[in-house]
Amino acid sequence: MKNPIADLNKIFDSRIRLGVMSMLIVNHEISFNDLKQMLELTDGNLASHLNTLEQAQFIAVHKGFIGRKTSTTYSITDLGKQAFKAHLDALEKMINKL
Amino acid sequence: MKNPIADLNKIFDSRIRLGVMSMLIVNHEISFNDLKQMLELTDGNLASHLNTLEQAQFIAVHKGFIGRKTSTTYSITDLGKQAFKAHLDALEKMINKL
DNA sequence: TATTTAACTTTGAAAAACAAAGCACTTTCA
DNA sequence: TGAAAGTGCTTTGTTTTTCAAAGTTAAATA
Numbered sequence: 045m046k047n048p049i050a051d052l053n054k055i056f057d058s059r060i061r062l063g064v065m066s067m068l069i070v071n072h073e074i075s076f077n078d079l080k081q082m083l084e085l086t087d088g089n090l091a092s093h094l095n096t097l098e099q100a101q102f103i104a105v106h107k108g109f110i111g112r113k114t115s116t117t118y119s120i121t122d123l124g125k126q127a128f129k130a131h132l133d134a135l136e137k138m139i140n141k142l
Numbered sequence: 143m144k145n146p147i148a149d150l151n152k153i154f155d156s157r158i159r160l161g162v163m164s165m166l167i168v169n170h171e172i173s174f175n176d177l178k179q180m181l182e183l184t185d186g187n188l189a190s191h192l193n194t195l196e197q198a199q200f201i202a203v204h205k206g207f208i209g210r211k212t213s214t215t216y217s218i219t220d221l222g223k224q225a226f227k228a229h230l231d232a233l234e235k236m237i238n239k240l
Numbered sequence: 241t242a243t244t245t246a247a248c249t250t251t252g253a254a255a256a257a258c259a260a261a262g263c264a265c266t267t268t269c270a
Numbered sequence: 271t272g273a274a275a276g277t278g279c280t281t282t283g284t285t286t287t288t289c290a291a292a293g294t295t296a297a298a299t300a
Binding site: 187191 | 257261265
């Protein structure tokens with residue numbers, strides 16, 4: 045038998061990063077503020093998790109405006125999509141022995 | 143829209159505890175040593191995660207023998223089964239927007 | 241002009257993860 | 271018989287991660 049957790053991606057151990065990714069898979073683009081409210085996080089906490097995901101190049105940041113107000117939005121990258129799907133596959137494999 | 147991570151169980155954020163539970167769902171009983179080898183962990187690390195799961199009453203410990211050698215085995219409790227399934231449901235709901 | 245909002249960064253504390261070593265007990269091997 | 275090895279821990283201490291709170295910059299609104 046094989047180590048069932050070896051293929052899980054460490055970046056997605058965090059529920060918050062998992063939540064961000066799952067939201068970005070569904071919604072093409074989401075603002076900082078929406079993520080914050082949806083996941084019920086403080087600014088600093090969200091920012092640091094987004095940073096981790098950006099470092100890994102799993103998400104991309106877009107600085108823009110709504111009217112003249114700044115609005116930062118985030119989207120998933122191809123690499124991020126790949127990694128997330130691989131993680132979900134690993135989870136499934138681990139669990140589908142049920 | 144609802145917070146997608148609110149229903150995830152914090153105990154299962156850990157890949158190791160997730161791995162232990164997934165193994166115990168499939169195999170009725172597993173020894174300390176087998177878990178250790180399968181998950182590639184040090185004694186201390188495994189023991190502390192098992193302790194967390196035991197505290198939560200998600201697993202039960204059985205001290206026994208194989209021949210005359212001591213052998214501690216672990217099994218999942220009904221509560222553990224419930225909690226794990228609820229976690230998997232939450233994961234699925236989070237992801238099945240795909 | 242004062243306040244608010246957005247999106248951070250910085251700081252620091254608390255919690256969690258982890259490896260290594262020690263330990264009690266038993267068994268096996270030389 | 272004595273040394274080495276295995277099982278299943280606990281203890282210790284370090285590293286990593288998480289997180290909240292406060293500070294920051296810049297623009298918008300009252």
